[in-house]
Amino acid sequence: MLSIIQAAGWPIWPLVACSILALALVIERFLSLRTDKVAPPRLLEEALSASRQSVPSPDVVGQLSQNSALGEVLASGLRALNNDPRCSEVDLRATMENTGREVAHRLERYLSALATIASAAPLLGLLGTVIGMIEIFGAQSSAGGATGGNPVQLAHGISVALYNTAFGLVVAIPTLIFWRYFRSRVDFFLLTLELSAERFARHLNTLRGRP
Numbered sequence: 001m002l003s004i005i006q007a008a009g010w011p012i013w014p015l016v017a018c019s020i021l022a023l024a025l026v027i028e029r030f031l032s033l034r035t036d037k038v039a040p041p042r043l044l045e046e047a048l049s050a051s052r053q054s055v056p057s058p059d060v061v062g063q064l065s066q067n068s069a070l071g072e073v074l075a076s077g078l079r080a081l082n083n084d085p086r087c088s089e090v091d092l093r094a095t096m097e098n099t100g101r102e103v104a105h106r107l108e109r110y111l112s113a114l115a116t117i118a119s120a121a122p123l124l125g126l127l128g129t130v131i132g133m134i135e136i137f138g139a140q141s142s143a144g145g146a147t148g149g150n151p152v153q154l155a156h157g158i159s160v161a162l163y164n165t166a167f168g169l170v171v172a173i174p175t176l177i178f179w180r181y182f183r184s185r186v187d188f189f190l191l192t193l194e195l196s197a198e199r200f201a202r203h204l205n206t207l208r209g210r211p
Helices: 001-006 012-033 041-052 060-066 071-084 089-107 111-142 151-207
Strands: none
Touching: 001 151, 012 151, 041 060, 041 071, 041 151, 060 071, 071 089, 071 151, 089 151, 111 151
16 A cells, blocks of 8 residues: 555645545544434434323433433423423423434534545546646656656656546545435434424423412
8 A cells, every 4th residue: 555655656645635535534523423413313203202191300300401402402491491480382392402403513514525525536536636637747857858758757647647547536535425324314303303303392382370
């Protein structure tokens, strides 16, 4: 691998940096977008059961908020009722929607960076290709009238061109695949959060004003 990087010349170093950054972002997103951290399957039913008769205590609401992203959204509605048992339905839904927006922003974090790397890597590879072609023409012109030009510089220019093109695609293709995967996963989670929050908001509406 080191020999390939050396043969590709300095234009490959931005691609190496992009590959390291993309790998770090992919690992981080895999850890952050786990189902148990975003929307545990039975959490909504548990929250409905816990608040069947009355609004849970602030301690229970705090534990729910720390459970997951979905728990944070559900807890915001319970916290609104704890602060004002007779708050309007509009205020209750607005509180949950604002929390949902904050959660959605966190779920989408770094996706734009992955998309940028997927778009920029082929261009960086193309830049290396152009630099390699410049070196090839430089080898031809520096040879003057000699037939075949400078073979060493010619071979180096070809290696720079080909290695950078290939490495740019090697970085871009997996990054694009992971970006699409995480994008679809986030969309699925956002839909789950929206449907769960709507169901929980209707449930909380029945608790408003209860003693």
